[in-house]
Amino acid sequence: MRDMPGPAATGDRFETDVPARLDRLPWAGFHWRVVIALGITWVLDGLEVTLVGSLAGAIHQSPSLALTETQIGLTASAYLIGAVVGALGFGWLADRIGRRRLFFLTLLVYMTASIATGFAWDFWSFALFRALTGAGIGGEYAAVNSAIQELIPARYRGTTDLCVNGTFWGGAAIGAAAALVVLNPAVIDPEIGWRAAFVVGGALSLVVLLLRRHIPESPRWLMLHGRPDEAARIVGDIERDVEGTKDPLPPPSYGNVVLHRRGAASITEVWHAMFDSHRERAVLGLTLMSCQAFFYNAVFFTYALVLTRFYGIPAHEVGWYMLPFALGNLMGPLTLGRFFDTIGRKPMITATYALSGVLMAATGAAFAAGWLSAWEQTLAWTVIFFFASAAASAAYLTVGESFPLEMRATAIALFYAIGTGVGGVIGPTLFGWLIQGGHRTDIFWGYLIAAVLMLVAAATEWRLGFAAEGKPLEQVSAPLSASGRRVAEAR
Known part of the structure; x- marks a missing residue:
């Protein structure tokens, strides 16, 4: 590997090639380690959510808990409320103390609370432990999404982000x-x-803790917090790792970034960036996150109840119906993900949201009319969420790319919190109440609301979406500390 120049500094101003060096890297073992060690978050979240969905019937019939359908819906909302609070708190910390420290803290919170759930003794203890579990997972979303986007080369960023988010369904x-x-x-x-x-x-989280020991702090985070020498050292270590298994590295495809030393973004700066200089992107992110959250959580958290109440499926057989549904969701991002980097973000996000909404409306009408058997209903959901899974993953990608790096984790956390609060917390509670009423027509109206929201999101993406495929993060949204608020031209 040829020696790369270190950062040049004058006072509080410095120039660094860290982004260009990270983006020139070929895909290698280092990137697989990042994806596995950090992406496991979504596997754990999928495992947690599916367990509650699949176990809902057993928990409802449990002699020690005997939760009603409405209480089960409330515990799902408790999990999401915890995720909102955790995302906001831990996301704010991730932009201030770094991504790596949060990897371990959030995972410990998740592990402790998940184990405690197994020892819940009544509705309130169960709901509390579910909320704490959600707090750990919510914190993971902010810190881990930021780190993955900052460590993965630009030409692979869309594919990787969608596939990693899609592994939620591997856990499911x-x-x-x-x-x-x-x-x-x-x-x-x-x-x-x-x-x-x-x-x-x-308990499985212990394995993840060991994997994360080998993941470095994000060089981009270090760079933006006035530590360019440390960032350059880490990039050098990554380059030596990559060159050990690959051909000599190509030269960077763009030039250096000129920055000013500064700390994390203040609340005022975050507010200004989101609702002034990046107002359209804020509207877009909020719409995508809220609509997909309602769409997903309304259906997924209560699907086991639909199967047991309307199709007479025994609680211990619900997993047979959840399994193909989960696999369809997993295959969506894995199959479609690369097109978000080739065809482009805007057309693919618009198409996946729109298809999901149209198919949901049609399936909801068929359910209300009683035309579907349990397996036909499952097949219909599997097709719908093949597209919806890619759409939902793209929402996280969009939010992460929309705002300056100094506030990336905070932005992801804030939009995840707002989207989940608006769409996720209301959805399970509403559908739990509709299901308890026992009328298919009532539930159809809930499905129709979810379908309309996805179509609204598709229209919003078509109007406000932007091209980020293949571009460095610093070009998609210039750092707050950048000189001239742009990436320097290649020299």
Whole structure:
């Protein structure tokens, strides 16, 4: 590897090639380690959410808890409220103390709370532990999404981000398969089984803690916080790692970035960036996040209740129906992800949101009319969420790319919080109430609302979407500390 020049500094002003060096890297083992160690967050979230969905019937019938349908909907909302609070608090910290420290703190919160859920003794304890579990996962979303976007080369960023977010459904598939075991009376008492599922799921986090020991702090975060020498050293280590298995590295495709030393963005700067200089992107991010959150959480958190109440599926068999649904969601981003980097963000986001909305309206009408069997209903959901999964993952990608790097984690956290609060918390509670009423027509109106929201999001993306494919983060949204608020031209 040829030696790269270090950062040149004059007073509080310095010039760095860290972004260009990160973006020139070919895909290598380092990037796989980042994706696996950090992307496991979505697997854990999918595992948690699916366990609650698949175990809802068993928890409803549990002699020690015996939660009503409405209470189950409320505990789902408690999880999401916790995720909102965790995202805001930990996201704010991630922009101030770094991504790496938060990796460990948020994972410890998740692990402790998930294990504690297995020992809940009533509705209130169950809801509290679910809220704390959500807080850990919400914090992970902000810190981990930021780090992945900052460490992955620009030409792979869209594909990677969608695929990583899509692994939520790998966790969902694991949760659905696990439910088939822990709810089978021939294998284990369901009262013990559903509790063991939470305990084992939380304990698996110990493996993730070990994996994360080898992930460095984000060089871009260090660069933007006035530590260019440390950032350059880490990039050098990554380059040596990559060159150990690849051909000599190509020269950077663009020039250096000129920055001024500064700390994290203040609340005033965040507010100005979101609602003044980046107002259209704020509207876009809020719309995409809110609509997909309502769409997903309204259906997914209550799907087991639909199966048991309207199709007469025994609680211990729900996993068989969740499994293909989860796999369809997983395949969506894995199959479509690369097109967000080739065809482009705007056309792909618009298409996936619009298709999801149209298909949801049609399926909801078929459900209300009683035309579908349990397996036909599952097939319909699988097709819908093949597209919706890619759309939802793209919402996180859009928010992460929309704002300056100094406030990336805070922005992701804020929009995740608002979107989840508006769309996610209301959705499960509303649908739990509709299901308890026992009328298909009532539930259809809920599905129709979700469909309309996705079409609104598609129209908003078509109007306000922007091209970010293949571009460095510093060009998509110039750092607050950049000289001239742009990336320097290649020399």
